[in-house]
Amino acid sequence: MDYNFIEIEKKWQQYWRDNKIYKVDIDHSKPKFYVLDMFPYPSGAGLHVGHPLGYIASDIYARYKRLKGFNVLHPMGYDAYGLPAEQYAIQTGTHPAVTTEKNINRYREQMDKIGFCYDWDREVRTCEPGYYKWTQWTFLQLFNSFYCNGCQKAQPISKLIARFEEKGTEGLNVAESKPLSFTAAEWKAMSEKEQQEVLMNYRLAYQAEAMVNWCPGLGTVLANDEVADGLSVRGGFPVERKSMKQWQLRITAYADRLLQGLETVDWSESVKDLQRNWIGKSMGASVIFKIEGKDIDLEVFTTRADTLFGTTFMVLAPEHELVSEITTPEQRAEVEEYITRTKNRSERERMAEVRKVSGAFTGAYGINPITGAKLPIWIADYVLMGYGTGAIMAVPAHDSRDFAFARHFNLPIIQVVKQPGTEPSDPATWEESFDAKDGELVNSGFLNGLPVKKAILRMIEELEKLGVGTGKTNYRLRDAIFSRQRYWGEPFPIYYKDGMPYAMDESKLPLELPAISEYKPTETGEPPLARAKNWVTEEGYPIETNTMPGFAGSSGYYFRYQDPHNDKEYFSREANDYWQNVDLYIGGAEHATGHLIYSRFWCKFLYDIGLSCKDEPFQRMINQGMIQGRSSFAYRVNMEKLCEYGVWNMIKDNKLGVKFEKDFKDGRRRFDFFCPEKGILIEINRMGNLEKVAEPWQEYAESKGYKLLMVPIIDVVNDYEKGTNVVEQKIKDLIAGKDVPAFVEGTPFTGAMFVSKNLPDRELFSDPIHVDINMVRNDVLDVEAFRQWRDDLHDARFIFEKDKDGNDVFVCGSEVEKMSKSKYNVQNPDDLVEKYGADTLRLYEMFLGPLEQSKPWDTQGIEGTFRFVRKFWRLFHNENNEFCVSDEPATAPELKSLHKLIKKEEDGIESISFNTVVSAFMICVNELADLKCNKREILEPLTIMLSPYAPHIAEELWHLLGHDTSVVNASFPVYDESKTMENSFNYPVSFNGKMRFNMELPVTMNADEVQAAVLAAPESAKWIEGKQIRKVIFVPKKIVNIVVG
RNA sequence: GCGGGUGUGGCGGAAUUGGUAGACGCGCUAGACUUAGGAUCUAGUUUCUCACGAAGUAAGGGUUCGAGUCCCUUCAUCCGCACCA
DSSP states (O other): OOOOHHHHHHHHHHHHHHTTTTOOOOOTTSOEEEEEEOOOOOOTTOOOTTTHHHHHHHHHHHHHHHHTTOEEEOOOOBOOOOHHHHHHHHHHOOOHHHHHHHHHHHHHHHHHHHTOOOOGGGOOBTTSHHHHHHHHHHHHHHHTEEEETTTTEEEEHHHHHHHHHHHTTTTOOBOOSSOOOOOHHHHHHSOHHHHHHHHHTTOSEEEEEEEEEEETTTTEEEOGGGEETTEETTTOOBOEEEEEEEEEEOGGGGHHHHHHHGGGSBOOHHHHHHHHHHHOOEEEEEEEEEETTSOOEEEEEESOGGGGGGOOEEEEOTTOTTHHHHOOHHHHHHHHHHHHHHHHSOHHHHHHTTTOOOOEEEEEEEEOTTTOOEEEEEEOTTSOTTSTTSEEEEOGGGOHHHHHHHHHHTOOOOOOEEOTTSOOOOGGGOSSOOOOSSOEEOSOGGGTTOBHHHHHHHHHHHHHHHTSEEEEEEOOOOOEEOOBSOSSSOBOSEEEETTEEEEOOGGGOSOOOOOOSOSSOOTTSOOGGGGSTTOBOTTOOBBOOOBOOHHHHHSSHHHHTTSTTOSSSSSOHHHHHHHOSEEEEEEOGGGTTTHHHHHHHHHHHHHHTTSOSOSOSEEEEEEOOOEEEEEEEEEEEOHHHHHHHHHHHHHSTTTTSSOOEEEEEETTEEEEEEETTTTEEEEEEOHHHHHHHHHHHHHHHHHHTOEEEEEEHHHHHHHHHHOOOHHHHHHHHHHTTOOOOSOOOOOOOOSOEEEOTTSTTHHHHEEEEEEOGGGEETTEEOHHHHHHHSGGGTTOEEEOEEOTTSOEEOBOEEEEEOOOGGGTOOOOHHHHHHHHOHHHHHHHHHHTSOTTSOEEOOTTTHHHHHHHHHHHHHHTBOTTOOBOOBOSOOOHHHHHHHHHHHHHHHHHHHTTOHHHHHHHHHHHHHHHHHTTOOBHHHHHHHHHHHTTTSHHHHHHHHHHTTOOSOGGGSOOOOOOGGGGOOSEEEEEEEETTEEEEEEEEETTOOHHHHHHHHHHSHHHHHHHTTOOEEEEEEETTTEEEEEEO
């Protein structure tokens, strides 16, 4: 009939493509704006309605900015490396590039249907050599750099070598794996291999042994954020801790800058907090303890140096290198047993036993550097090797874990901090430790009386004076493991000479991924690349067989969009000077500790080496919420329960004149119901079950003189469905003393039965099962569709309820859950585009609620937005669907409606509150429809304003309005406040703060005039009567409040 | 345990930042038009009350002429992190 979205959308998508409407280039006459979506990994499943949510939001923002005169960079591409395609390759032999290409095409097809304004000429894919050349290049720069702590900046490794040649490590202040000490002469005396080993200690990309998350099921290591609950996030295989030689990125060198930088970006507090937490900066002290009878220093890290007087024992991580050295012969067996036990425990088991206290005594003692006290040294797995020094001084009085440990092993507890104004008490009486971070020191010599914060500083001072400790900052952040034992990733431009890794020359880039015969690890456990033929350099040196992890390619992709076809450099100076960094980044918060931290590191490094002009990649970030599914349920009847329920309802409360009881037991026999008065036993069960017990039970009943009735469930069901009362009649007959056969065989009941949601006591005899939401409308199930859905449901039976018109209906229950295939609640955007059009889908996704919140998808709700779009269309058309727009000047109410909307839209888009803008559109169109407005002066700006949300219909109407250029290049209308002004205001009049009536008054009236007018109003009399007017509050154009009393 | 978010009709959610609570949409109710309605249009729809009116933004308290909004206490719920010394 009217608005033909299928044709319109196809036509304009074609037009945009043919005319490259969304292609952008550097244009110094306009300010730039960079809007970016998080890099998608194209999975095989395609998109559901939750995925495009962020893309639609960014698209609207990009289009809006463009209408506002900005040159907007809005690109899209693919994070193409990923485990699923590789797993599929291992299983089927299909090259991951093939799978990936297929998935990308599907993604693209779905995205095109929604009408996004991406500049597809800038598309990048991480798996293409032209792209990963620069991933490899960046790796080489990292390999050839070290981090200078003094200047807080990455520097070329050549500078470090020059320094070593001049004065060795003297006065060196750089990021390092472990402190080394050598002179210039010693450095020069080293062999090349030794020098290379030393340099590994400083490179920003380096190779070292590391405890990794090894996943045997996948044959690779995983990053921390790829592991959850000791299982791999993808695939759910067990993960174990293992020490392996791995490439790593020295991201810890940037810990402080990563923390500082958070202050300069406009991100949600929660994501910033997540990152702060992940970086985990804690300031404290390193303290050296001597070991009794040995010349060994044991270094610990503590944030509570003030509690040094209260330390009563020490604990090492079981893997600590000093353990075997200090363990006494008597304790060796126990210690070794403990180490084996903890080592063999998987990560999963270890986490499950978090609260279990365990440990072993080494027999050695540490000496408190301040008090000289002897402290027994234990090992326990509550101390982690990876944090601090892997050793702690335990202060049981003021740390809950130490407290639990001391209690368990009967170690002394000394209180050294008390709550101000209280007296110290005997820790033996405590139920938990006193962990308070504000308090006053006691039992602590020179610290007595000091508050905690001052005591910490005072103690550090003392430690430094005595040369037994220093103030120190510790980070929880670990260096990022950068190698994967996988095929589908970027090869490292690294070869091995004499067992030592060397960087390839940049001229050899890109180092392309070779073809291999099979995608799994070799029989000897080497990575798949070891299968590649001739995987050696021209000189014959073997090339690295690990590949880079997923985050390698996604850490700097936003740079490449700025200059995607440059084969001379990563991106040009000119491009970066113009586009700079991302102004608005939209994506999920789940990347907080992965992608978003690696990208920041990547960017800071490129900033250090002079490539990037900004040191933060994403200025403003919005994290869209999840769209949840709304699942529907049918209630599957548990037949036995249902029948028991039905019969019980029939006989309970003396309904048939005699009393029955439930669950009668005699020995091992159990009957559903029993009537002592008449000696009637009733059992309801499946036919088969009754057959088995029929004989012995009849004998039993006879022996006791009882009458027995065995009811097959089919009988009860028949009564239900046919409205007969066969079962009831039998019971009545029994009560009346008639003889009724105990058991009549019939056709056994087969098939499933379902009960409508609102039937009484439904929950007593049914369990919900998911049904496909496409078979449900307004919670009513399409019973026929349901029967056809699955083979086992063909002869399903239903217990219906009546709707208001007395028809039988089957009502489903519902629940909000994650959208997933297995819950049959997935909404596919393609279906919706087909049914309502992309414009309606875009509007509805935005209308659903605030972008950042998760919200359920309401299948019906889209109808409302669809109605709006058609109403919008009708503003431009007459009853015969002929385009009909008038050139008459607009009236004041029409202009007011328009300008209210301009203001709303500007405010709404800037504050990412798209849902309110859609509402405002609806209000405006409702008003204009009421005014029967079809004036160009109103409709033309309105079309421009709608175009970010509904670009297709806007483009169509824009051309119908007589334009021959795209609406994308139009200008956003300018807000004119005077158009929304009125000369009177409908004041709400309140008495004591309660609104009583409205009163239309001129805005020019002053307070006194308003007061007079209001008090003179007839409605006021009732409220003033018998009371005194204490005060009148008048806020112009807001409210009048009269205080009476 | 720690950190962050969120609590408003049957539902999704508004409320110009301290000024008419429930905009807009779904659903629901009634009516119109229709052979029909899962189309369209009109009216109504926070709760209680016949009504006058009263109550009302998770609960309780406070500040204020006025509180969904600010402050304090409690509860619920979701999401992170979790032996981090």
